[in-house]
Amino acid sequence: MAERHLTIVGAGLAGALLGILLRRRGWRVDLYEKRGDPRVQGYGGGRSINLALAERGRHALRQADADEAVMAHAIMMRGRMVHVGDAPPRLQRYGRDDSEVIWSVHRGDLNIVLLDLAEAAGARLHFDRGLDRVDFDARTARFLDPRDGDAHEVAFEALVGADGAGSALRAAMTRVTPLGEQVDFLDHGYKELEIPPTADGGFRIEPNALHIWPRGHYMCIALPNDERTFTVTLFLPHHADPGTGPAFDQLPDVAAARAFFEREFPSALALIPAFDRDWAANPVGQLATLTLDRWHLDRRAVLLGDAAHAMVPFHGQGMNCAFEDCVALAQHLDAHADLADAFAAFEAERKPNAAAIQHMALENYHEMRDRVDDADYLLQRELELALQTRHPARFVPHYAMVTFMRMPYREALERSEIQRMLLSQATDGIDTLDAVDWAGLDAAIHARLPPLEPESR
Ligand code: FAD
Ligand code: E0Q
Numbered sequence: 001m002a003e004r005h006l007t008i009v010g011a012g013l014a015g016a017l018l019g020i021l022l023r024r025r026g027w028r029v030d031l032y033e034k035r036g037d038p039r040v041q042g043y044g045g046g047r048s049i050n051l052a053l054a055e056r057g058r059h060a061l062r063q064a065d066a067d068e069a070v071m072a073h074a075i076m077m078r079g080r081m082v083h084v085g086d087a088p089p090r091l092q093r094y095g096r097d098d099s100e101v102i103w104s105v106h107r108g109d110l111n112i113v114l115l116d117l118a119e120a121a122g123a124r125l126h127f128d129r130g131l132d133r134v135d136f137d138a139r140t141a142r143f144l145d146p147r148d149g150d151a152h153e154v155a156f157e158a159l160v161g162a163d164g165a166g167s168a169l170r171a172a173m174t175r176v177t178p179l180g181e182q183v184d185f186l187d188h189g190y191k192e193l194e195i196p197p198t199a200d201g202g203f204r205i206e207p208n209a210l211h212i213w214p215r216g217h218y219m220c221i222a223l224p225n226d227e228r229t230f231t232v233t234l235f236l237p238h239h240a241d242p243g244t245g246p247a248f249d250q251l252p253d254v255a256a257a258r259a260f261f262e263r264e265f266p267s268a269l270a271l272i273p274a275f276d277r278d279w280a281a282n283p284v285g286q287l288a289t290l291t292l293d294r295w296h297l298d299r300r301a302v303l304l305g306d307a308a309h310a311m312v313p314f315h316g317q318g319m320n321c322a323f324e325d326c327v328a329l330a331q332h333l334d335a336h337a338d339l340a341d342a343f344a345a346f347e348a349e350r351k352p353n354a355a356a357i358q359h360m361a362l363e364n365y366h367e368m369r370d371r372v373d374d375a376d377y378l379l380q381r382e383l384e385l386a387l388q389t390r391h392p393a394r395f396v397p398h399y400a401m402v403t404f405m406r407m408p409y410r411e412a413l414e415r416s417e418i419q420r421m422l423l424s425q426a427t428d429g430i431d432t433l434d435a436v437d438w439a440g441l442d443a444a445i446h447a448r449l450p451p452l453e454p455e456s457r
Contacts, residue, residue: 004028004333007141007156009131009169013107014305014322015162016114020064021330023121031123032143032154034130034163039115043108049192049231050223051110052077052210052316053103054403060323063330069113074103075224081209083267084373091209092372096385100404102210102316104223131163134172136300158339159301160329162322165290167307173297180293186312188218188365189248190235190285193278195271197228204271205230212368213265217245219369220268232268235369238284254279287312289358295351296343304329304346309354314365315402317357321409325350356409360402360416375431380423383433390442393451395419407456418448 004027008015011033019029053061053074061067078101079093094100119125129143129152141159143152161169173179195204203224205211211222211230217237222230240247246264251257254276261269269275290310296302305322329346336342371377384397396405398419401412426441 005157008160010163013319016118018326019118019123020121023123029123032126032129037127050104050106051319053105054320057320057323060327063327073109073226074105076208077102077210078208081211083213131168136176161303161307162305163307165306165310182291184289186287188235188237190233192282193232193272195230203228214369214372216370248284295347299340302343311358311361315361321357353409356413379427391445394449
């Protein structure tokens, strides 16, 4: 094969990481990004300000020698700090100790670190270039400069779509062949607000946690930023529905929103001095699960990350999954001489795993907004830890399989479903672990949960 060259559409999180990985493997890489260079003009945000980075994402960053630079900006989150009523918030640890934690990273900082590394590795970056149209027969793509509307025609060998949930490449591929696209909008949206630093420049609340204010049908969360602020996100139904209470469409103005917070989130509101400004300035974001039957068009184009499988954010895995995609695609590109084979193998490996984390992310919304404070939920978490100690080779808590390990998401889901059934049977009608039928549970675990592969322990 002559030159190995890929044109990546979108230099966001996945596109920039993939650029590094491919350059390290000797590919020629061009990255086209609709926005301006965030290193020059600041990061124009739009999407959530900060993100939870977990082991899957860190592993991918290590493959690109990017982990250290990213971690310089990261803040450890040991667990969920749950705020209910007037009681002081309580920390629910995510793992067994500080080796099992997640990290809050700023989207803009992360993107900039990856862009710098991609450029240093020899990728060519083209900013202010939004993909507009593709001629897959002539293998040319047209990019528009959003500043002046000028068109730029570019020849390509193959296109990689890392252009996010609203992917323009996906739309262009659909014009050639149906991809079987399905978009399931969540009937809840989100709005971001900010907790600033204290007067003396410190964090206003515990920095090393993901804060959560669960309220049944809706919730707020807050993640720390290294400039000592927190980004608060309210998740709330778009439309009022009998029985579900408040909704964005019932908060027509800032005064109504403030009254809602005074009633439902007084402890959070007290931390958000510019509530009125933030509420007015920040739009309500949409959340959706996107699935496709096909992620690639023979040897000419492939999609990854949100462009292929956008998910709701409630497991904090969208970016982590997108980063896993990048490593998998780079590996398949190495293993197959023909791009069509590489794209097909990549899709076959990743599609079931993306579907699994999409499913788990939807399930986690209900858990987060409604269950984290229930006695039976807490008892089951306690039992999970006890069972992990009793059966370390077979039983790993659901959260740990998704967040601290790298076993395929599909396998984590299959094991979680079995475990959940065992946990609910074992805790049915009891309220302390003293009443657990350990012998029966041990036998069921041996029968239903095969030992984990040594490499995923
Ligand atoms: P994006 O990050 O969206 O990047 C796409 C890039 O393509 C952008 O730079 C965009 O400007 C560019 N682009 C778009 N159109 C074009 C075009 N036509 N031409 C050229 N370029 C284009 N994930 C986590 O792992 N942890 C979390 O805690 C987490 N929290 C989240 C909270 C919220 C509220 C939301 C909405 C998402 C969250 N996610 C989280 C998910 C995460 O944001 C995404 O999964 C991740 O950004 C996907 O990366 P990507 O590179 O595929 O897409
Ligand atoms: C994490 C870390 C947006 C968001 C991001 C997250 C998480 C949650 C709730 C949300 C899941 C959890 N979680 O705490 O179980 O672990 O990233 Cl809403």
